[in-house]
Amino acid sequence: MSVNKLSQTPKGFSLIELMIVVAAVAILAAIAIPSYQNQVIRSKRADAMGAVLAASQAVERFKANNNFSYTGASNALFSTQVPADGGTAYYNVAISNVTASTYTITATPTGSQPSSDGTITIDQAGNKGWKGKTCWPESGSTC
Numbered sequence: 708m709s710v711n712k713l714s715q716t717p718k719g720f721s722l723i724e725l726m727i728v729v730a731a732v733a734i735l736a737a738i739a740i741p742s743y744q745n746q747v748i749r750s751k752r753a754d755a756m757g758a759v760l761a762a763s764q765a766v767e768r769f770k771a772n773n774n775f776s777y778t779g780a781s782n783a784l785f786s787t788q789v790p791a792d793g794g795t796a797y798y799n800v801a802i803s804n805v806t807a808s809t810y811t812i813t814a815t816p817t818g819s820q821p822s823s824d825g826t827i828t829i830d831q832a833g834n835k836g837w838k839g840k841t842c843w844p845e846s847g848s849t850c
Contacts, residue, residue, distance in 0.1 A: 748824060749844075751789070755798040755814040755827050756843055758789045762800055762812045763829050776807040777831065789814065798827075 762785035769780050780802060788796035797820035804811040814827040825838030835843045842850035 748820065751797050751820050752824060752827070752844065755789045755800075755816075755820075758786065758791065758798065758800050759812050759814050759827055759829050761785060762802070763833075766802065766810055766812070766831075777805055777810045778807045780805050780810060795819070804830075 765784040766777065766780045769784055770777050773779060782801055784802075785800065787800050789798035789800065790796070795818055797816065797818045798814040799817050800812065800814045802810055802812050809831050811828055811830045816822050816824045816826070826836075827843065828836040834841065837843050837850065840850055844850050
């Protein structure tokens with residue numbers, strides 16, 4: 708008994724089917740990669756906001772222990788980079804405008820964090836700033 712080779716079904720994928728799958732994966736990647744990168748930027752920004760708040764608390768503790776004056780407060784009171792564990796910094800934190808009654812703490816993007824993300828600030832009155840606006844991007848939104 709002979710087997711007719713023409714009646715067998717072909718095995719494998721055709722080039723057209725393969726190209727459709729490649730195109731679908733490319734479309735998904737074109738959407739997913741920028742979204743992922745945006746989430747990374749937002750999470751690093753959230754880390755910086757936390758570091759700025761921690762620095763502000765450290766300066767307030769300094770004030771309580773120094774005759775209720777900010778005079779003498781310096782970067783030595785808090786971690787000057789984010790992340791604080793000594794890894795590659797993506798924000799630098801610094802205090803400026805220090806007088807007996809005022810200070811400003813600023814987190815400036817560096818390294819892998821794009822400079823277009825803008826600086827994050829807080830002052831002695833708790834006024835928050837980001838990109839020249841008087842707000843912080845809470846929950847990753849833009850204020």
